[in-house]
Amino acid sequence: DTGVSQNPRHKITKRGQNVTFRCDPISEHNRLYWYRQTLGQGPEFLTYFQNEAQLEKSRLLSDRFSAERPKGSFSTLEIQRTEQGDSAMYLCASSFVISGNTIYFGEGSWLTVV
Amino acid sequence: AQRVTQPEKLLSVFKGAPVELKCNYSYSGSPELFWYVQYSRQRLQLLLRHISRESIKGFTADLNKGETSFHLKKPFAQEEDSAMYYCALSGRGQFYFGTGTSLTVIP
Numbered sequence: 357d358t359g360v361s362q363n364p365r366h367k368i369t370k371r372g373q374n375v376t377f378r379c380d381p382i383s384e385h386n387r388l389y390w391y392r393q394t395l396g397q398g399p400e401f402l403t404y405f406q407n408e409a410q411l412e413k414s415r416l417l418s419d420r421f422s423a424e425r426p427k428g429s430f431s432t433l434e435i436q437r438t439e440q441g442d443s444a445m446y447l448c449a450s451s452f453v454i455s456g457n458t459i460y461f462g463e464g465s466w467l468t469v470v
Numbered sequence: 471a472q473r474v475t476q477p478e479k480l481l482s483v484f485k486g487a488p489v490e491l492k493c494n495y496s497y498s499g500s501p502e503l504f505w506y507v508q509y510s511r512q513r514l515q516l517l518l519r520h521i522s523r524e525s526i527k528g529f530t531a532d533l534n535k536g537e538t539s540f541h542l543k544k545p546f547a548q549e550e551d552s553a554m555y556y557c558a559l560s561g562r563g564q565f566y567f568g569t570g571t572s573l574t575v576i577p
Binding site for chain 1 (some may be wrong): 479519556
């Protein structure tokens with residue numbers, strides 16, 4: 357499967373713990389996006405990278421959220437000191453900007469904070 | 471500020487009836503508009519994009535810049551069209567999504 361891959365698919369954590377999600381984009385895709393989705397809502401844009409550069413991060417929900425893409429390939433999204441309100445689906449998507457703007461999504465990582 | 475509005479959260483139509491899912495947007499510039507679909511237990515996937523001006527699975531969408539709309543239409547709904555549909559806007563490298571419309575096609 358050469359699609360966008362995310363793991364873990366499901367994560368249950370206690371309030372106050374840190375969690376990290378990984379996204380492997382489609383190979384050769386130079387843009388990578390992170391979204392959050394809660395029930396009944398559409399994907400909410402968080403941040404995106406072009407290669408290793410994080411071009412927009414003002415929409416990260418708080419300073420507890422951070423994302424990296426150190427070598428311009430896979431990316432990680434970390435949430436520190438999780439809160440119950442962080443429970444959501446975290447989606448990753450990627451695109452190859454030169455060939456058009458279509459983004460391709462992974463299956464998402466479900467986070468439940470108890 | 472950029473915004474995508476899908477006024478209907480739920481839409482039910484009978485099989486064979488026409489269907490229209492509404493999408494309005496606001497953006498200061500020239501955005502690209504998309505429709506994404508999510509079938510049960512599947513990932514979000516592209517349905518169509520306005521610059522392609524193509525019909526996918528019988529669906530079409532026309533960008534109306536005057537009304538800032540990008541409604542999705544299909545003349546004859548099929549049961550397999552039941553899914554969640556999201557309108558999306560792309561501008562300056564970012565993608566923004568509406569809240570989605572859940573379409574149910576009644577046999």
